[in-house]
Amino acid sequence: MTIYDNNGGFGACGTELHDTDMIVALAKDTWGASTYNPATGAATNPWCGQRIKVEYNGNHIFAKIMDMCPGCKGADIDLSLAAWKELTKLDEKTRLKASWTPA
Template sequence: MNYYGGGLGACGKPIADTEMVAALAIDGFGASTYDTATGNPTNKWCNQKIRISYNGKTADATIMDRCAGCTGAGGLDATPALWEALTGGIGGASGDRLESGMTFTLIN
């Protein structure tokens, strides 16, 4: 898992750095699909709630983007707010990439 700055997500909605949002690896997410007329997402992963666990910490997030640079179907990118909730900070000892130990499950 990495962290990244917000912007327009693959689900067609803007994402702020302060939101608890994740981007799913392109291998799992698939095509970036949303109705350009309405802006409504048509990809099954858009707006899916997930619970992420790392090193004894847990945070809930919403999938609103896809990550072209993530590896494997379960790779994630996190907004700075989500990254901080799971690692305790940006940069420094937490670095900017988690190589292992992160898991997530779907929640409804």
């Protein structure tokens, strides 16, 4: 898992994302195709809004998948700053080994 900045830009699910949100971005490999409703433009990818449990070093958090990570591979995830700090208790932005499952 890694960490990424969310400064009010729109994620792959079509909503504005912030560092204070408890969210993750899913690897492009797992995400699949980005799909949209042609009538409304709303994102229809089945991962959008799914809640997951992320575990690291005996700690866990619950977060929502709200974005896609183009640089991530396989089951890798990118965490928002809020999710990262709550899970790892670290200020350092680095890469760590964690696991996640649907919640």
